[in-house]
Amino acid sequence: MFPPTPKEKKIKPFILNHTEICSSLGSNGDSQLCFGNCFCSSQGVPDKNKSNGLYFRDGKCRIDYILVYRKSSPQTEKREIFERNIRAEGLQMEKESSLTNSDIIFVKLHAPWEVLGRYAEVMNVRMPFRIERQISRFQGWLPRKPMRLDKETLPDLEENDCYTAPFSQQRIHHFIIHNKDTFFNNATRSRIVHHILQRVKYEEGKNKIGLNRLLTNGSYEAAFPLHEGSYRSKNSIRTHGAENHRHLLYECWASWGMWYKYQPLDLVRRYFGEKIGLYFAWLGWYTGMLFPAAFIGLFVFLYGVTTLNHCQVSKEVCQATDIIMCPICDKFCPFMRLSDSCVYAKVTHLFDNGATVFFAVFMAVWATVFLEFWKRRRAVIAYDWDLIDWEEEEEEIRPQFEAKYSKKERMNPISGKPEPYQAFADKCSRLIVSASGIFFMICVVIAAVFGIVIYRVVTVSTFAAFKWALIRNNSQVATTGTAVCINFCIIMLLNLYEKVALLLTNLEQPRTESEWENSFTLKMFLFQFVNLNSSTFYIAFFLGRFTGHPGAYLRLINRWRLEECHPSGCLIDLCMQMGIIMVLKQTWNNFMELGYPLIQNWWTRRKLYQEHGSQRKTSFPQWEKDYNLQPMNAYGLFDEYLEMILQFGFTTIFVAAFPLAPLLALLNNIIEIRLDAYKFVTQWRRPLASRAKDIGIWYGILEGIGILSVITNAFVVAVTSDFIPRLVYAYKYGPCAGQGEAGQNSSLSLYRDYRDPPHSPVPYGYTLQFWHVLAARLAFIIVFEHLVFCIKHLISYLIPDLPKDLRDRMRREKYLIQEMMYEAELERLQKERKERKKNGKSHHNEWP
Numbered sequence: 003m004f005p006p007t008p009k010e011k012k013i014k015p016f017i018l019n020h021t022e023i024c025s026s027l028g029s030n031g032d033s034q035l036c037f038g039n040c041f042c043s044s045q046g047v048p049d050k051n052k053s054n055g056l057y058f059r060d061g062k063c064r065i066d067y068i069l070v071y072r073k074s075s076p077q078t079e080k081r082e083i084f085e086r087n088i089r090a091e092g093l094q095m096e097k098e099s100s101l102t103n104s105d106i107i108f109v110k111l112h113a114p115w116e117v118l119g120r121y122a123e124v125m126n127v128r129m130p131f132r133i134e135r136q137i138s139r140f141q142g143w144l145p146r147k148p149m150r151l152d153k154e155t156l157p158d159l160e161e162n163d164c165y166t167a168p169f170s171q172q173r174i175h176h177f178i179i180h181n182k183d184t185f186f187n188n189a190t191r192s193r194i195v196h197h198i199l200q201r202v203k204y205e206e207g208k209n210k211i212g213l214n215r216l217l218t219n220g221s222y223e224a225a226f227p228l229h230e231g232s233y234r235s236k237n238s239i240r241t242h243g244a245e246n247h248r249h250l251l252y253e254c255w256a257s258w259g260m261w262y263k264y265q266p267l268d269l270v271r272r273y274f275g276e277k278i279g280l281y282f283a284w285l286g287w288y289t290g291m292l293f294p295a296a297f298i299g300l301f302v303f304l305y306g307v308t309t310l311n312h313c314q315v316s317k318e319v320c321q322a323t324d325i326i327m328c329p330i331c332d333k334f335c336p337f338m339r340l341s342d343s344c345v346y347a348k349v350t351h352l353f354d355n356g357a358t359v360f361f362a363v364f365m366a367v368w369a370t371v372f373l374e375f376w377k378r379r380r381a382v383i384a385y386d387w388d389l390i391d392w393e394e395e396e397e398e399i400r401p402q403f404e405a406k407y408s409k410k411e412r413m414n415p416i417s418g419k420p421e422p423y424q425a426f427a428d429k430c431s432r433l434i435v436s437a438s439g440i441f442f443m444i445c446v447v448i449a450a451v452f453g454i455v456i457y458r459v460v461t462v463s464t465f466a467a468f469k470w471a472l473i474r475n476n477s478q479v480a481t482t483g484t485a486v487c488i489n490f491c492i493i494m495l496l497n498l499y500e501k502v503a504l505l506l507t508n509l510e511q512p513r514t515e516s517e518w519e520n521s522f523t524l525k526m527f528l529f530q531f532v533n534l535n536s537s538t539f540y541i542a543f544f545l546g547r548f549t550g551h552p553g554a555y556l557r558l559i560n561r562w563r564l565e566e567c568h569p570s571g572c573l574i575d576l577c578m579q580m581g582i583i584m585v586l587k588q589t590w591n592n593f594m595e596l597g598y599p600l601i602q603n604w605w606t607r608r609k610l611y612q613e614h615g616s617q618r619k620t621s622f623p624q625w626e627k628d629y630n631l632q633p634m635n636a637y638g639l640f641d642e643y644l645e646m647i648l649q650f651g652f653t654t655i656f657v658a659a660f661p662l663a664p665l666l667a668l669l670n671n672i673i674e675i676r677l678d679a680y681k682f683v684t685q686w687r688r689p690l691a692s693r694a695k696d697i698g699i700w701y702g703i704l705e706g707i708g709i710l711s712v713i714t715n716a717f718v719v720a721v722t723s724d725f726i727p728r729l730v731y732a733y734k735y736g737p738c739a740g741q742g743e744a745g746q747n748s749s750l751s752l753y754r755d756y757r758d759p760p761h762s763p764v765p766y767g768y769t770l771q772f773w774h775v776l777a778a779r780l781a782f783i784i785v786f787e788h789l790v791f792c793i794k795h796l797i798s799y800l801i802p803d804l805p806k807d808l809r810d811r812m813r814r815e816k817y818l819i820q821e822m823m824y825e826a827e828l829e830r831l832q833k834e835r836k837e838r839k840k841n842g843k844s845h846h847n848e849w850p
Contacts, residue, residue: 058112087202113194129178200212228625248683256683276694285678295653302355302661316350326338385808399514432509443502493583584649588666
């Protein structure tokens with residue numbers, strides 16, 4: 003029923019027979035200090051440990067965390083109290099001056115076994131459980147070659163798959179401990195130390211705790227776990243193996259030559275933690291799902307190219323040399339012939355053709371399929387990574403919340419322990435203030451969009467009077483292009499909103515880190531979404547809809563005429579808006595993500611080379627090298643997720659107007675995966691490994707975008723494009739509709755708004771054809787939305803969240819764990835019985 007169990011990975015045991023008290027002082031009396039007992043092995047430790055910068059100077063105590071401060075910092079007293087309390091918690095400490103700047107001091111921290119065991123139990127860290135039987139890893143359906151990594155040449159990618167359980171010192175004999183020094187991996191050790199540092203006091207008082215506050219007030223300049231050595235090696239990884247996990251990640255994941263390979267997610271999770279591993283798992287899944295969407299979108303575009311010469315509308319526009327169009331502005335704008343829009347009519351057909359409706363339906367269904375299958379993929383990953391039973395209750399309370407509400411406690415109904423409590427009235431008042439701030443900032447964005455509208459209205463006449471004929475003859479396109487570029491600059495400038503979002507989120511006082519991240523994420527997404535898409539919504543649904551008619555034009559501030567659509571339609575403006583914003587946004591993001599850290603690190607290396615020479619730079623210890631790298635974003639993975647979610651919005655919300663959006667997204671994401679991997683491995687300090695069960699609030703945002711995309715695409719097809727008017731003409735007014743003389747007229751209305759001529763009894767009144775088109779548009783919106791939503795709900799119902807194979811494995815695992823616990827307890831009781839008999843203390847009627 004189950005695949006065979008993989009072979010157990012061999013681990014070289016270390017001999018635990020040495021206890022040493024580490025204490026030594028450097029030449030300045032401050033360069034090296036080690037406090038406490040180092041329960042580290044003395045045999046089997048390579049000599050290179052003393053020089054690679056990953057251990058204390060004795061080469062035995064591994065560095066689990068690094069704190070950096072400056073001697074010139076005025077916060078000396080707070081720092082001394084903090085470090086004294088750190089030692090009281092059992093952490094060992096060693097200080098050393100920087101080789102490049104004597105003012106910089108590195109504080110190296112090491113957690114001995116007793117501290118690790120105590121806090122691992124508090125944090126519910128899951129560790130391998132001793133059992134003879136093992137469950138084989140879930141094998142995905144993806145093919146092994148050529149995209150599957152070669153695990154024979156990279157054996158370090160193989161991982162044991164055994165039962166795990168929350169660590170308990172009382173049941174320590176049940177856990178698989180080959181070596182106490184390596185039982186907790188580096189990521190887990192750093193996470194435990196960080197947990198301790200977040201709860202250590204630096205002054206007397208409830209609010210005077212935590213490393214974050216010390217980083218904010220300047221007591222410490224930086225805090226980070228160490229990378230596991232260099233990511234480069236003189237020897238080939240295939241002949242000599244990987245130097246360390248960082249080197250292995252660089253060669254098989256962050257290297258640009260691996261762009262077509264699947265990601266080693268298990269190794270990413272082991273090195274960076276579950277939260278970062280889930281991000282790359284989601285990004286890889288999203289990129290893979292973009293392949294069919296990009297293919298269909300490219301097919302729709304090519305269909306428009308092949309049918310361009312057969313498009314009746316573009317033919318009639320190009321042949322309409324005798325139709326004179328009204329000027330688009332009051333001054334400088336001349337009368338023009340409809341045939342002048344021939345090129346734009348043909349370009350519009352590339353995106354607005356018979357396949358557009360099919361593509362809009364396909365993308366709405368695609369978004370649902372993508373989310374449903376991601377839930378299945380996430381379930382498999384959560385099972386492999388022991389996240390199935392990990393709940394938010396296991397997440398520790400934020401120190402800020404704990405300090406703020408420590409006086410008010412209530413019993414946790416789940417754990418049965420008292421915990422800080424935030425009153426309902428206090429929570430509601432804080433949420434109201436926060437929501438008001440969000441509303442105000444969104445109004446600021448809408449005001450900026452209104453400024454863009456004014457610019458477009460004013461600039462049309464300016465470009466119409468331009469001295470260059472190219473711009474003068476294409477004044478509307480020039481107006482749209484410059485407005486989009488200005489809009490992009492405003493979008494970048496308004497990104498300062500994150501400071502307001504940070505202030506409002508801290509005002510709310512979220513209970514846990516995940517609640518804080520979700521609250522901050524929602525605020526930033528709402529602002530960024532409105533900031534990025536408000537102009538697009540204006541062009542799609544408002545541009546040219548309320549302009550009036552000749553003799554009664556609507557004006558802005560009773561002066562400027564409202565902007566009209568191009569004679570070939572508004573879709574070309576929407577395409578330009580989406581194409582330019584999408585390309586510029588992705589290019590800018592890629593530069594800021596990789597280009598900026600590269601430039602910063604290059605400048606740092608250049609200064610070091612000038613001051614100390616190339617030979618001195620290569621001898622820097624690991625903590626010095628990592629300190630010279632760029633720190634990870636203060637908000638974790640927020641920027642990475644936000645970039646992809648906004649791209650997902652571009653790919654789905656207005657995809658009916660721009661079928662090439664999935665293709666652009668796919669090409670960007672293929673680069674994005676390796677770019678992010680390269681950045682994490684080579685350009686950033688190692689981030690703290692964090693646990694997470696899923697992608698958090700981002701999944702709900704994706705679902706909301708999927709629902710919104712159905713509505714917007716229905717309106718784009720019905721209102722923005724000319725699909726419905728062409729359909730009404732074909733079946734009601736065309737030559738094949740049997741309408742007599744009227745049906746033999748041109749498919750073009752005399753007026754785009756379907757109005758009567760000025761010499762009619764009601765000048766510029768709406769014709770009967772206008773009402774037919776309006777009714778058809780409303781009917782299409784209703785039918786489209788109901789049809790697509792029914793398909794989405796049907797797909798959601800038919801696709802279970804858990805694969806059947808995985809559900810069977812989970813039930814099997816539960817059954818085996820119960821048997822294992824029973825057998826272990828039975829074995830313990832039998833041993834106790836034998837010992838009592840041996841000592842002559844046996845009793846009658848003893849079970850078993």
